[in-house]
Amino acid sequence: MATRGRGSRFDAIVVGGGLAGIAAASRLAESGRTVALIEKRERLGGSSAMSGGWFALSGTALQRRGGIDDSDAVFLADMIRTGAGFADEKLLAALVAQQASAIAAIDRANAWTDELKVSAGMTIPRAHLVRIRQLLDHLERAAVRAGARIFTGSPADGIVLEGTRVSGIRSGGDLLTAEGGVILTTGGFSRSRELLDLFVPDQADAMPYGGVGNTGDGLRMAWMLGAGLADIGHVSGTYGQHADTSDDEHELLTANYLGAIMVNSVGERFTDESESYKILGSAVLNQPGRMAFQIFDARVRAVSRPGVPLSDMDRIEELGHLVSAPTIAELAQRIGLSSEALEGTVRRYNEMAAGRGEHEPIRTGLVNGIGALTPLMTGPFYAYPAVTAMTSTYGGLSVGPDTSVRRVDGSRIEGLYAAGEVVGGFHGASYMTGTALTKALVFGFEAADAIARG
Ligand SMILES: Cc1cc2nc3c(=O)[nH]c(=O)nc-3n(C[C@H](O)[C@H](O)[C@H](O)COP(=O)(O)OP(=O)(O)OC[C@H]3O[C@@H](n4cnc5c(N)ncnc54)[C@H](O)[C@@H]3O)c2cc1C
CATH class of the missing domain: 3.50.50.60 (FAD/NAD(P)-binding domain)
Structure with missing residues (x-):
């Protein structure tokens, strides 16, 4: 200097x-x-x-x-x-x-x-x-x-x-x-x-x-x-980033705030997906393999906002980090989960979203308790495997x-x-x-x- x-x-x-x-x-x-x-x-x-x-x-x-x-x-x-x-x-x-x-x-x-x-x-x-x-x-x-x-x-x-x-x-x-x-x-x-x-x-x-x-x-x-x-x-770390993200361009996605559910590597929901992504970050660090998939359907995929950080599913797909399949059972196979486990989780979540049944953990809104839950029913179905990143x-x-x-x-x-x-x-x-x-x-x-x- x-x-x-x-x-x-x-x-x-x-x-x-x-x-x-x-x-x-x-x-x-x-x-x-x-x-x-x-x-x-x-x-x-x-x-x-x-x-x-x-x-x-x-x-x-x-x-x-x-x-x-x-x-x-x-x-x-x-x-x-x-x-x-x-x-x-x-x-x-x-x-x-x-x-x-x-x-x-x-x-x-x-x-x-x-x-x-x-x-x-x-x-x-x-x-x-x-x-x-x-x-x-x-x-x-x-x-x-x-x-x-x-x-x-x-x-x-x-x-x-x-x-x-x-x-x-x-x-x-x-x-x-x-x-x-x-x-x-x-x-x-x-x-x-x-x-x-x-x-x-x-x-x-x-x-x-x-x-x-x-x-x-x-x-x-x-x-x-x-x-x-x-x-x-x-x-606390932030949940929602692919493990292969580069240093220069982050890949944070919170499709869970748009209607996705989060499941762990045995196909189970484990948290209220509408919580702050910092709270979700800690919850994911306690899951097997310290990762969770964001699972969603074509209706959620359709509300992607290209160029808008946290909501840009198009970019994640371009990077090859989004997995898709015509049915939940096939999606489960592609990401190495049991089809029965994931189908059961999605079915029970859909019942909760429709106001029937009590699927734990309870979720009442899309983000922070706001926004109506929608069942995941419309194929194709998608999975984004994501970890907790210490962004800040x-x-x-x-x-x-x-x-x-x-x-x-x-x-x-x-x-x-x-x-x-x-x-x-x-x-x-x-x-x-x-x-x-x-x-x-x-x-x-x-x-x-x-x-x-x-
Ligand atoms: C992927 C990602 C997405 C984020 N998205 C958001 C968002 O949308 N909204 C939001 O509010 N927050 C977001 N954050 C957090 C936010 O970006 C940071 O908290 C904020 O930018 C910090 O600003 P800063 O100026 O304090 O530090 P920084 O921007 O990190 O700058 C600190 C600088 O100090 C330099 N430095 C460190 N040590 C020394 C030293 N010894 N001598 C000289 N220089 C040094 C570093 O090299 C760096 O350039 C995000 C963070 C990440 C990583």
């Missing part, structure tokens, strides 16, 4: 170039601050660039156009309920109160699509599909135009203190100093087997996923200064609503801020679709503003 001498002093240093980091760097540069964005990998993006692009937002123009009457209060209540009382309500209230900054950024990047749906944790359609790469590119261009210095291939490996105040970072042999503060936006630890074994050993066998650089570096660096942690014990780790550093990092005793570590997936406290026990990207964008901006406020 060519940063020696005068070039190594900045008003602020942002560590990690995903959505939170790029947002922070752009906001700082546009407000006239000198800022360095330090990225470990050769290119920016992290998990953000791989993500589905769903943002949880309330009161948007798209909701109004669709006649959806959402409000900040309902959004907040849904997040609190989804977190089962473990999330930090002050952080959630700040997220809702400041979501206008995210909406404005998506407006400026012209990155909206018309896709709006109800998804995990929501009582109302609130998941907005955003062209995430367009948003990231727009923010990066804005940062560079305003003078931000971006250093790729430069992992930060230590935080520097002056007394008890954070004054900079080390990266390799380089020392970068920051007058106003350092913002950690290094993402989660989904790629660190060591940290998963330490914090959530029951999840450690999930398929490693997320940004390849996301090994918990920011968490460790802040931890060494006494930072507290939040939500770590609730970290929604536990991390303790912060205040202004993104200042807090020690174990709640006191501030002066000069240190954190935003995005490296932070805990937002999700508690479970996860509402789209809140990770919203929080990365909202609090990336807020971290920059906190430094600017001084």
Whole structure:
């Protein structure tokens, strides 16, 4: 990193170039601050660039156009309920109160699509599909135009203190100093087997996923200064990805929210398929072979949304990862299950969907209790074999609503801020679709503003 001498002093240093980091760097540069964005990998993006692009937002123009009457209060209540009382309500209230900054950024990047749906944790359609790469590119261009210095291939490996105040970072042999503060936006630890074994050993066998650089570096660096942690014990993998998925393009499918059932490798249902895909992720890790098939019929296949992450069965079929057959019995043979077992499971599920019989586990809706169940009766029939992937780790550093990092005793570590997936406290026990990207964008901006406020 060519940063020696005068070039190594900045008003602020942002560590990690995903959505939170790029947002922070752009906001700082546009407000006239000198800022360095330090990225470990050769290119920016992290998990953000791989993500589905769903943002949880309330009161948007798209909701109004669709006649959806959402409000900040309902959004907040849904997040609190989804977190089962473990999330930090002050952080959630700040997220809702400041979501206008995210909406404005998506407006400026012209990155909206018309896709709006109800998804995990929501009582109302609130998941907005955003062209995430367009948003990231727009923010990066804005940062560079305003003078931000971006250093790729430069992992930060230590935080520097002056007394008890954070004054900079080390990266390799380089020392970068920051007058106003350092913002950690290094993402989660989904790629660190060591940290998963330490914090959530029951999840450690999930398929490693997320940004390849996301090994918990920011968490460790802040931890060494006494930072507290939040939500770590609730970290959970996400169900719905093929075991052969590449690093660059995720293959998450939640056909279960469209009417598919989930069966294990002995052909049995074992969970309420309408639950959050994080809860499903844990349930699948406890099944034989740690996998489950999404089984559906032609009616469910027909509601595939090409190009829409989580609902794109066409793409999965193109990749050769969807198995089909004219009957349930033949489908069972093709995927190595007993025909009798799968036929029995589908028959009993269909009786439950028609309001007859009690098939355990009980399911009352398609997603989150919403949407009428439909029997699986119309061939051809399909199976998508999927595992639990550790896409993201929604536990991390303790912060205040202004993104200042807090020690174990709640006191501030002066000069240190954190935003995005490296932070805990937002999700508690479970996860509402789209809140990770919203929080990365909202609090990336807020971290920059906190430094600017001084
Ligand atoms: C497949 C997939 C789909 C997803 N879909 C959604 C979705 O639709 N909606 C949603 O809300 N969430 C989704 N998520 C989660 C969401 O993408 C992430 O939580 C969010 O993007 C995190 O943003 P971030 O800026 O905090 O971190 P990231 O985007 O991961 O960026 C962190 C960056 O920090 C860098 N870094 C790490 N260590 C260092 C270091 N020592 N020095 C310098 N740089 C470092 C990393 O290389 C990386 O570039 C998904 C995640 C995955 C993997």
